[in-house]
Amino acid sequence: MMPFTYARASNVPDALRLARTTVGAKYLGGGTNLVDLMRETVERPEALVDVTALSAEIESKHGGGLFIGAAATNTALAGNRIVRERYPVLARAILAGGSAQIRNMATVGGNILQRTRCTYFYDDAARCNKRVPGAGCDAIDGFNRMHAILGGSPACVATHPSDMCVALVALDAIVHTAGSDGTRSMPLADLHRLPGGRPDVETELKPHELITAVELPALPFGPRSTYRKVRDRASYAFALVSVAAALDVADGEVRDVRLALGGVAPKPWRAWKAEGVLRGQPATEASFCAAAEAELADAAGLRHNGFKIELARRTIAAVLAELAGEQT
Numbered sequence: 001m002m003p004f005t006y007a008r009a010s011n012v013p014d015a016l017r018l019a020r021t022t023v024g025a026k027y028l029g030g031g032t033n034l035v036d037l038m039r040e041t042v043e044r045p046e047a048l049v050d051v052t053a054l055s056a057e058i059e060s061k062h063g064g065g066l067f068i069g070a071a072a073t074n075t076a077l078a079g080n081r082i083v084r085e086r087y088p089v090l091a092r093a094i095l096a097g098g099s100a101q102i103r104n105m106a107t108v109g110g111n112i113l114q115r116t117r118c119t120y121f122y123d124d125a126a127r128c129n130k131r132v133p134g135a136g137c138d139a140i141d142g143f144n145r146m147h148a149i150l151g152g153s154p155a156c157v158a159t160h161p162s163d164m165c166v167a168l169v170a171l172d173a174i175v176h177t178a179g180s181d182g183t184r185s186m187p188l189a190d191l192h193r194l195p196g197g198r199p200d201v202e203t204e205l206k207p208h209e210l211i212t213a214v215e216l217p218a219l220p221f222g223p224r225s226t227y228r229k230v231r232d233r234a235s236y237a238f239a240l241v242s243v244a245a246a247l248d249v250a251d252g253e254v255r256d257v258r259l260a261l262g263g264v265a266p267k268p269w270r271a272w273k274a275e276g277v278l279r280g281q282p283a284t285e286a287s288f289c290a291a292a293e294a295e296l297a298d299a300a301g302l303r304h305n306g307f308k309i310e311l312a313r314r315t316i317a318a319v320l321a322e323l324a325g326e327q328t
């Protein structure tokens with residue numbers, strides 16, 4: 001591990017000021033990802049600015065939405081009564097990740113910005129464009145069973161590892177940030193970038209821009225939502241494929257739907273095409289399969305992960321059928 005300084009911010013301006021004092025400063029949430037990366041010398045920040053004393057509030061908004069401070073732990077969010085009642089997909093997604101100890105430490109801000117679990121990214125003997133821009137990518141012709149089938153590029157096919165983000169993207173979450181240019185807000189679906197030729201640039205955030213909160217709009221059919229994660233082991237395993245879905249069925253028809261996929265792309269993947277195909281259609285297995293087909297039409301398998309295309313198709317259809325079955 002390289003030498004670094006540590007300071008604890010007491011509020012947002014303090015965090016921004018502390019980060020600005022060192023070019024190579026990074027914010028520290030629970031440290032469950034960043035500290036591992038520092039031990040492997042993949043990340044080498046010269047200063048850590050601890051942001052766990054910032055807002056960890058989880059608060060209902062007028063009109064039925066939810067405000068979530070970026071320092072809220074994953075455990076607090078999954079256990080929150082409003083989340084469990086209004087957005088069960090989010091509670092289930094968080095509980096499908098890591099272990100209780102990791103969720104106790106992990107924060108919402110850190111979970112959103114956790115880095116890929118591509119093994120070549122962690123191995124400094126391997127070629128990795130994300131770690132060393134222009135170095136090449138050993139995953140493309142290497143062991144790529146966990147890698148992307150959607151949204152990858154010839155430079156990088158890593159997947160985004162978060163379960164929580166898949167649910168948040170399905171729920172139209174808005175991310176609030178603060179930086180040297182002031183505050184701003186953007187849909188979480190727009191925060192993470194696809195790799196293109198620059199896999200090292202992972203988000204739209206500017207240097208030292210801080211995530212301060214996440215906001216969920218009201219979703220009347222949010223209680224009819226769920227998350228399914230398909231993985232190699234029941235715990236301590238990242239998703240091969242995961243599906244976050246909320247479904248509103250009336251008179252046998254899909255009135256509305258929210259759908260997102262994890263484990264398949266370099267960012268939490270909102271399934272806009274599938275949603276477009278489903279709205280107004282009969283809530284039947286045939287419609288669910290057609291929606292999955294539409295979303296996966298552009299999917300491309302690598303040498304070891306072609307199975308994910310069929311797995312994603314079946315998981316989407318099964319999750320939608322489960323939610324429809326609860327409403328008939």
Ligand SMILES: Cc1cc2nc3c(=O)[nH]c(=O)nc-3n(C[C@H](O)[C@H](O)[C@H](O)COP(=O)(O)OP(=O)(O)OC[C@H]3O[C@@H](n4cnc5c(N)ncnc54)[C@H](O)[C@@H]3O)c2cc1C
Binds near residue numbers: 070111113161212236
């Ligand atoms: C063994 C193991 C298994 C795991 N399994 C899963 C799993 O199955 N599913 C899953 O989703 N996750 C899993 N995780 C990952 C875990 O969820 C993340 O490590 C965690 O969510 C990161 O949160 P943190 O607060 O600890 O972030 P940190 O490690 O503190 O930070 C991560 C990144 O976010 C940045 N950051 C932190 N807070 C902010 C902020 N407010 N604004 C701007 N930048 C910020 C940091 O600078 C850093 O770059 C696993 C982790 C481990 C160690």
Ligand code: SF4
Binds near residue numbers: 121139
């Ligand atoms: S897939 Fe991305 S993270 Fe993995 S080795 Fe290639 S460039 Fe690096």
